Structure formats: C-alpha cells, structure tokens
Amino acid sequence: MFDLDFATETLETLAVASGGNFCLSRSDLFVSGSDRDNIDRDIYPALEASVLFERVFLLGPVVDIRWQYGELSFSLLNSARRDETILGEAISLNDSSVRLGFTFCEYAVFFLSKTEKALEDINYVPATESYSDRLKELKERRVIDKDTDTLLRQLKQTRDNFAHSFTPLKKLRYLGEELESSGQFVKDLFMASKALEQEFIKRQHLQVNWGLFSLVLKAIRLTRSEAASK
Incomplete structure (x- = not known):
C-alpha cells in the first residue's frame, strides 16, 4: 500500500511529463488511491498502447514512472530529490x-x-x-x-x-x-x-503518444462506469 497521496502525485508526474498534454483528476482514474493494484491496472494498458520507446522514464516532482520492455515500476522520492538524480537517491x-x-x-x-x-x-x-x-x-x-x-x-x-x-x-x-x-x-x-x-x-513528453494514452484511459473509465451501472 502507498500513501493516499500517491495517486495524486502519479497524476502530477503524468501532467508534468506530458508537457501539459495530459490532465485528469484523481477521481477519474482511481477507485482507491492507496491501492497499488488499481494504479497499475489503469496506467499499464495506457502506457503499453502509447509508449514510443522500449524504455521510458517519466520524471515528476515526487513520483517517477519507469517503463522497460513491458514492465512498469514507480519510484517514490523524498523531498531532496532534485538535488540528486533520477535514482531518487x-x-x-x-x-x-x-x-x-x-x-x-x-x-x-x-x-x-x-x-x-x-x-x-x-x-x-x-x-x-x-x-x-x-x-x-x-x-x-x-x-x-x-x-x-x-x-x-x-x-x-x-x-x-x-x-x-x-x-x-x-x-x-x-x-x-x-x-x-x-x-x-x-x-x-x-x-x-x-x-x-x-x-x-x-x-x-516526446516519449509517449499522449493523445492515445488519454484515449485508452478514457475507454477504461467508460468501461468501468458501464460495469458499475449494471
């Protein structure tokens, strides 16, 4: 489990890394912001469809997102992060x-x-x-x-x-x-x-097709909404 702010910080990374080409609220994506499985569930298929390189580093103020050969990982960084490197330490x-x-x-x-x-x-x-x-x-x-x-x-x-x-x-x-x-x-x-x-x-921002990324996330959100209404 992550802190409840992890989902919000992940969205901030996506907004920063996209150069402003991606913007959704936390409630649009995550049922439970503290549940890592929910975050993976939404972001993985969107990145899988839209990354333009085999390796991708999306660097944000608090959370870094890394994609490498189909594997997704997150790095939660401390407040001194920008005095360091992408390693977070x-x-x-x-x-x-x-x-x-x-x-x-x-x-x-x-x-x-x-x-x-x-x-x-x-x-x-x-x-x-x-x-x-x-x-x-x-x-x-x-x-x-x-x-x-x-x-x-x-x-x-x-x-x-x-x-x-x-x-x-x-x-x-x-x-x-x-x-x-x-x-x-x-x-x-x-x-x-x-x-x-x-x-x-x-x-x-040039690592990802952000239009396609947003489209996939919107499709996921629509599918979830339809399932919940049945």
Whole structure:
C-alpha cells in the first residue's frame, strides 16, 4: 500500500511529463488511491498502447514512472530529490544503483540524439550511429557541454566492462583505479546523470503518444462506469 497521496502525485508526474498534454483528476482514474493494484491496472494498458520507446522514464516532482520492455515500476522520492538524480537517491557503489545510472545515461544519449533528427527526417535510422557519434552530435548542438562529453566518454569503458565481464563491480577500474578505492567514479556518474537529466526533462513528453494514452484511459473509465451501472 502507498500513501493516499500517491495517486495524486502519479497524476502530477503524468501532467508534468506530458508537457501539459495530459490532465485528469484523481477521481477519474482511481477507485482507491492507496491501492497499488488499481494504479497499475489503469496506467499499464495506457502506457503499453502509447509508449514510443522500449524504455521510458517519466520524471515528476515526487513520483517517477519507469517503463522497460513491458514492465512498469514507480519510484517514490523524498523531498531532496532534485538535488540528486533520477535514482531518487545519491548514486552509490552497488550493482542496482550503478546499473540504473548507466542505463539512464545510455538511454538519454540515444533519446536526445534521436528525437531532434527524427522530427527533422522521417527516414532517420538511429541504429546507424555509434555512441561516440551521438555524443559528438549532442555537443555540436550544445545539448551537452565539453565537460559532460568528456565524462560520458570516460565512463563508457567502465560501463562496457560492467555489462560484459564477470569482474565484481568494486574491482572494475575507472581512470586506472579500482572503483572501491576511487571516489571519482561515483562523482562523475552523478554529474553525467544530472547533466543529461536536465536536458532530458525538457523533451520527456516526446516519449509517449499522449493523445492515445488519454484515449485508452478514457475507454477504461467508460468501461468501468458501464460495469458499475449494471
């Protein structure tokens, strides 16, 4: 069970992440705002029908919504959230925290690179570009600065070793040092995540077809209303 305000905060995230293209009241959606199953029941089919990417991060003031390969999850954040990253907590040297940091950085670079070009050219194929090409393009467009570009390139080797080796996380190396003895790795991953997050939030509404999302939710609401009246 979540706090009764969870449903309201979830709706706030959807409103913020949609860039104002989605707006429903809590009573429109949820029979019981504290019941997680009710929230999943309504939002899951709407996102399943309307997401435009295999991974989607919808970032809000208190609740983050994450969609990855058909799985829906929520992150309830504390009041200090915007001094941190999309993790909802400071990055720490453990597998889940580092994996989420790397996943977000990789997705954000892809997303920020793809969206502008896809809007300009319907024949654009993002699979033809390397990670390095995308960073170069983002720097040239001033989406990221030189320092962020450098951090992301430095982090890439450690990310690849993390994903493709059996070496324990703390024994991996970053700038020549093992992670367990290098405080620089956590600081750099945090800075890179934060820089990308700031640009990502400006464009996050482009991850979802919000017209279709709203249409599915309205259909769910109508079906529930009809069932209740019988």
